[in-house]
Amino acid sequence: MPFAIIAIDKPNAQALRAALKPAHLDYLTDRQHMMLAGGALLDADGQAIGGLIVVDTDDPQVAQAFASEDPFNSGQLFASVQVMPWRQSFFDKRRTR
Incomplete structure (x- = not known):
């Protein structure tokens, strides 16, 4: 089962980002090669305020390491990072389950 990594930036961190x-x-x-999807989370003005990555692994430790070793995370950009299992039900405008 893949894992979703959801990270939220610290306030006023655009320069660090x-x-x-x-x-x-x-x-x-x-x-x-490990990612199913990824990209920035945006505020109402279109500015990046975090990110979402879906990692294709069944191993929670691999997903946690992926998140921990990201330079955004190790560089102290994020206020919070969640790594959680993700079950795909829809993808590319189609139901998969």
Whole structure:
């Protein structure tokens, strides 16, 4: 069962997000084979305030390590990070279950 990683930035952290973004994207690119989906969570103005990544693993420790080692997380951008099992029911405009 895949795992969803839901992370919320600390308030007023846009400068830190911008500084860490190149390393974050390199990290994700190196691990894209593990990801089903990923992207930024946005506020009403379209500014990134967190992220959502779905990691294709059955091992909760692998998902937790994926989240912990992300430069956004190790760089102290996030106020909170949740790693939880995810069951796909719909994908790409189709019901899968």
